[in-house]
Amino acid sequence: MEFKNDAQKETYEKVAKWLTEIFGEFVNKGEKSPTFRIVMGSSYVVVMVMDWAKDEAVICSRATVVQGAQLTPELMKYLLEHNSSTVYGAFGIDDDGDITFDHTIYGPTCDKEELRHSVRAVLHTADKFDDEIVSRWGGKRMSDD
Numbered sequence: 001m002e003f004k005n006d007a008q009k010e011t012y013e014k015v016a017k018w019l020t021e022i023f024g025e026f027v028n029k030g031e032k033s034p035t036f037r038i039v040m041g042s043s044y045v046v047v048m049v050m051d052w053a054k055d056e057a058v059i060c061s062r063a064t065v066v067q068g069a070q071l072t073p074e075l076m077k078y079l080l081e082h083n084s085s086t087v088y089g090a091f092g093i094d095d096d097g098d099i100t101f102d103h104t105i106y107g108p109t110c111d112k113e114e115l116r117h118s119v120r121a122v123l124h125t126a127d128k129f130d131d132e133i134v135s136r137w138g139g140k141r142m143s144d145d
Contacts, residue, residue: 001034004051008034011057011107012049018112019047019119038119042143043126045119049107057107061119063126065091065099069139078136082129088121091129099133101125 003009012034019027019036028037034049045063052058069075071093079091079099089103103118130141 001030001032003034005055005057007055007108008049008051008057011059011110014110015047015049015059015107015115018115022112022116022119038123040123041127042130042141043123044142045122045126047119052107058104059107059110059115059118060102060104061089061122062100062102063122064094064142065101065126065130066133066137066139066141067096067098069099069133069137071097072137075133075137078133086125088118089125099139101129 001012003012015036016029019038023038023040026038026040028039030036036047038045038047043063043065045061048060048062050058050060083090089101092100092102094100101122103122105114105118126142133139134141
């Protein structure tokens with residue numbers, strides 16, 4: 001696996017250890033990139049350790065909440081309103097038109113509890129909102145695949 005800087009490598013190594021301690025058998029490591037996949041409930045989260053700036057790194061936890069929903073102005077308003085009241089993370093739309101939920105933390109100073117809360121918040125939020133979005137705007141949850 002190739003890293004862009006030392007901070008990314010160091011962050012990846014501690015995140016690998018902590019995620020295994022926190023989520024055990026639910027964690028799958030990426031083979032070619034510094035990523036992890038954790039499946040729980042009707043959703044899953046991808047934890048990405050990314051380089052940032054000159055020699056820094058961030059940890060982004062991302063869940064695809066719903067694929068194939070009708071991206072109406074009503075749905076966009078719904079997501080934006082929930083963004084304003086969400087403590088951890090925010091909803092977004094990726095390049096494929098899928099609804100995502102992301103939370104990013106600074107890697108070098110992250111501790112195990114901060115990582116735990118970040119990943120669990122993303123998993124919980126995706127699991128909480130996927131059913132309602134599918135019932136109102138169509139599409140499918142990640143567990144429907």
